[in-house]
Amino acid sequence: MANVFAFVETRGTDVRKVGLEAVTAARMLADKSGGGEVHALLLGPSGIAAKAPQIGQYGADVVIVVEHAGLANYSPEVATATAADRMKSGGYRAAIFSTSAQGRDLAPRVAARLGVSIVTDVLSFEIDGDSIVVRHPMNIGKVIATIAIAAKPAVLAMRPNVIAPAQNAKAGRVENAQPAIDPASARVKVIETRQGGGGKLDLAEAPVVIAGGRGLKAAENFKLVEDLAAAFGNAAVGATRAVTDDGWRPHSDQIGQTGRLVSPQLYIAVGISGAVQHLAGMRTSNTIVAVNKDKDAPIFKVADYGIVGDVFEVIPALTEAVREAKKHH
């Protein structure tokens, strides 16, 4: 029986889905260890405290709320100091972070401050005696490592989308706390968070990802992909490296680059032939659909369902059909 710490990722006053995933993962780990408590750190600007009950719903026994007007943007130094101080005093068996842009920034700093190592991009975990044993993709997902973490606390950054947020209501006792350092004193300052670049939903979090490749022939034809994403309503738009290198889409949209792996429920590849890098970035998606005019394209080897055909005919038809299907739900 051991307590587990969870870092709840936020953007502004929104709790991000990966934040709920971290709480869910911490709950699973605490329960596997024989029923410890989950203590979740919720850090953000004025208004973030209103999200504390939701964190309890997802399995936190204690929600440490740190609300400060100076936290409208992510502050790496405030988040590091506040998480590390709490972890030092809490005697936790493990700490769960997210392998998101923010989590990749934060979790290693916190671990280093505690003098413990860390594994990021964790796919699954189990307790094995004194160690926590995790699975972690290496070599762009072409090799899977089983890694034993002897450090206490064991610091794990979960890969987005591998653990679905699950309601499992606990007390969610709120403890209000101050940031460990004054946000105004931080040396590194995020002066602006610009929304945009990519679809309306985050690639890492979206249950559906529609990705476009060179088969779309021109930047403006990404409209087809965006329309299909809009028809789903819960889809993000991604792109291949070829397309982002050509400047059709921002680099942040790229799937298959080292470290930008997606695992949505449904992945639709539009005009993507399936370069090795790209396949490594999306092969763990639950269901893969590919539309490509070349029947020998490598993408069809990983696709559950393929349509051989012209994307300019197939995608508008699919968009219309998805719109119809959504109407009847």
Add this chain to the structure above:
Amino acid sequence: MKIAVCVKRVPDMDVRFRIGADNVSVDQAGLKFDINDFDAWAVEAALQLKDKNAGSEVTVISLGPDVVQETIRKALSMGADRGIHIKADKVPFDGLAIAKALSAELKTGGYDLILFGKMSPDSSNGVVGPMAAELLGLPCVTAISSLEIANGKGTAKRELEGAQEIVEFPLPAVLTVDEGLNAARLPSLKGIMAAKKKPLEVKPAALTEPQVTVRKLELPAERKAGRIVGEGAAAVPELVRLLQTEAKVL
């Protein structure tokens, strides 16, 4: 400016990997090695700053066995000034152990800027840069895709999921480099010749006991072979039916 860049020698990823006989390493036979792409972009960023700031010096540091000297020489041939090889039999998976060994060297250098690639594709952990920053007590910005430095202050951009952050930081600082910051220059013939004469110091690595250890490597399960539903727009109704009734994702 005094700039340090930490680089790693990594295998080309465009191959089918095999697991070694020990079950905890990748079979090295037939693999081609080069500088990690993210690290090459970090070297390029350092060289661009050197070009703009007369009197600057770029030091390239790599931890690992003797073969990493090839990687250091590659960076020297691009235009870096000197190399430091932190000698270790092998590179452990444990990012904290690596960060400790590198920071022991970095803290003696009086660097204005310390650059890392944001991650390496082989271990895919992406933690050494920010851990080293923390051990050194320096300001740190990770995964930058733009960089401006003027009057001892820096501004960088970070790509988030569906957003960007604009970040300001003072020097000295540690930065880790994402794709999109620049395109790495290729070594010129002159650069390759010059690199042979540039200083390359060798020092032993002080690696601590690892806290995380690889127990097993395996290849991921192959996806089940899929099927072609049909050709052209005529196949759309059948696809939608399968997504609804079989995959249950619509």
